[in-house]
Amino acid sequence: MGCASMAKFAAIRGFKDIRPAQAPLWRRLETAARDVARRYDFEELRAPMAERTEVFARGLGEATDIVEKEMYTFTDKGGERLTLRPEATAGMMRAVLEHNLAEGGRPARLFCFGPMFRYERPQKGRLRQFHQLDVEIYGDPGPGADAELLAWLAAFFRELGLGELSISLNSLGCPACRPGFRARLVEFLTTRALCPDCDRRLTLNPLRVMDCKNEACQEQVREAPRTLDHLCPDCYGHFETLKTLLTALGLDFKVEPLLVRGLDYYTRTAFEVLSGALGAQNAVAGGGRYDGLARELGGGDLPAVGFAVGLERLVMLLSDQAAEPGPDCYLAVLHPAALVPAFKLAEDLRGQGLRVAADWEPGSLKSRLKRADKLGAARVFMLGEDEMARGQATVRDLASHEQTSFDLSPYLT
Numbered sequence: 074m075g076c077a078s079m080a081k082f083a084a085i086r087g088f089k090d091i092r093p094a095q096a097p098l099w100r101r102l103e104t105a106a107r108d109v110a111r112r113y114d115f116e117e118l119r120a121p122m123a124e125r126t127e128v129f130a131r132g133l134g135e136a137t138d139i140v141e142k143e144m145y146t147f148t149d150k151g152g153e154r155l156t157l158r159p160e161a162t163a164g165m166m167r168a169v170l171e172h173n174l175a176e177g178g179r180p181a182r183l184f185c186f187g188p189m190f191r192y193e194r195p196q197k198g199r200l201r202q203f204h205q206l207d208v209e210i211y212g213d214p215g216p217g218a219d220a221e222l223l224a225w226l227a228a229f230f231r232e233l234g235l236g237e238l239s240i241s242l243n244s245l246g247c248p249a250c251r252p253g254f255r256a257r258l259v260e261f262l263t264t265r266a267l268c269p270d271c272d273r274r275l276t277l278n279p280l281r282v283m284d285c286k287n288e289a290c291q292e293q294v295r296e297a298p299r300t301l302d303h304l305c306p307d308c309y310g311h312f313e314t315l316k317t318l319l320t321a322l323g324l325d326f327k328v329e330p331l332l333v334r335g336l337d338y339y340t341r342t343a344f345e346v347l348s349g350a351l352g353a354q355n356a357v358a359g360g361g362r363y364d365g366l367a368r369e370l371g372g373g374d375l376p377a378v379g380f381a382v383g384l385e386r387l388v389m390l391l392s393d394q395a396a397e398p399g400p401d402c403y404l405a406v407l408h409p410a411a412l413v414p415a416f417k418l419a420e421d422l423r424g425q426g427l428r429v430a431a432d433w434e435p436g437s438l439k440s441r442l443k444r445a446d447k448l449g450a451a452r453v454f455m456l457g458e459d460e461m462a463r464g465q466a467t468v469r470d471l472a473s474h475e476q477t478s479f480d481l482s483p484y485l486t
């Protein structure tokens with residue numbers, strides 16, 4: 074009976090194992106991200122996977138779908154209300170404020186990898202535990218930081234061989250111009266037929282109506298006032314310079330006046346990176362500026378901007394690329410007398426930095442060659458009765474089928 078048919082438990086719905094066959098792709102993502110982070114001068118922050126519920130409720134906004142419906146919240150044994158992070162930005166800001174990481178006259182530039190948790194309806198590209206790479210700059214209010222982050226993202230995609238980004242860009246204004254816009258939006262939407270959720274949002278947080286998936290609400294929103302037409306001079310200037318910088322960098326973008334994003338902390342810049350290859354869940358990354366979040370969490374004035382990439386979605390985009398190479402060597406033990414020399418040889422080759430696979434149970438040459446082929450090994454060391462008698466292993470290169478001899482004498486004593 075195979076192990077699978079004995080399995081009693083399955084993983085939780087929306088939580089996925091990253092199996093060994095997929096692990097090399099994940100490693101590749103992480104290695105590429107770390108390399109880009111080094112070149113752009115970013116440091117790693119490893120933030121905890123849970124925070125006090127308040128951090129997200131205040132940080133993300135009480136009227137967002139995430140806070141209203143999707144958080145994994147529980148009370149711990151000490152009576153504290155805790156939440157598994159649904160995103161990294163609020164917790165990272167909490168850490169930056171707690172440890173004064175953005176002090177010392179230089180903006181803090183941080184990245185963070187890890188699992189996030191949202192109680193959403195699972196589907197292709199949408200999980201309940203998923204992984205993000207977050208990249209954030211703290212303490213730099215200018216549009217240069219926003220542009221540099223988009224350049225970071227483009228460099229990351231290039232590094233992975235993914236080519237051009239498709240960037241949707243908007244500006245959501247700031248506390249100076251948002252109230253005026255908000256009043257115009259409410260005035261417009263009050264006379265329209267909206268879904269019951271949006272009727273409620275209209276008083277709590279009218280910008281959320283722009284993000285509603287309901288067809289009828291989207292219809293109304295298409296004609297609604299737009300943030301871009303109500304920016305104050307500072308926000309307008311910020312957005313214009315950002316666009317100039319992106320154009321100078323050769324980054325293609327599309328201004329998308331209806332883009333609002335699902336989190337309340339955004340001010341000014343908001344963006345999303347989409348891929349047509351992903352189907353319905355087509356956003357591979359999203360981010361923007363959140364100059365008010367530090368204050369919301371009880372800190373001082375700390376402008377910040379950042380983005381997060383959804384790593385499962387990136388893996389989906391990469392999975393049709395060539396598979397990782399297999400081991401450098403496969404040792405085929407074909408006779409019991411070869412076991413000890415094969416062990417010594419394997420240790421020696423590994424000591425030289427080679428990746429070595431082996432089967433220690435003696436088996437037939439045919440079955441061992443089949444195995445080496447399946448593993449994608451570059452060469453097979455054959456260690457049978459004849460080879461032991463001669464003191465020479467036969468080495469076959471699996472691509473060219475060329476055979477050579479390899480001296481076993483150091484391993485025979």
Ligand code: HAM
Pocket residue numbers: 159160161162191193198199200201203204205207208209335336356357358359360361362363378379380381382383384385386
């Ligand atoms: P977000 O748009 O909610 O933004 O998530 C960013 C990315 O995470 C999405 O574009 C998507 O690729 C991925 N993602 C989100 N939810 C799921 C899910 N349920 N399953 C799989 N992938 C998912 C944020 O989280 C912000 N904290 C981004 C940010 C950083 N803004 C400023 N700094």
